[in-house]
């Protein structure tokens with residue numbers, strides 16, 4: 001029985017438990033942002049700073065230029 005490397009990698013990265021939860025008490029990595037990140041959120045940033053392709057900020061589009 002062969003275990004795909006992708007699956008093996010996921011298990012290793014999971015760390016403590018093979019469940020879809022992450023470390024508790026994490027905060028957004030954005031400088032100056034202290035928003036807590038849900039343990040179910042695999043991102044390192046809060047919703048406001050997550051690197052998404054379609055920013056959903058009402059009436060205020062943030063430009064990286």
Ligand SMILES: [Zn+2]
Pocket residue numbers: 028029030033034035045046047048049
């Ligand atoms: Zn943030």
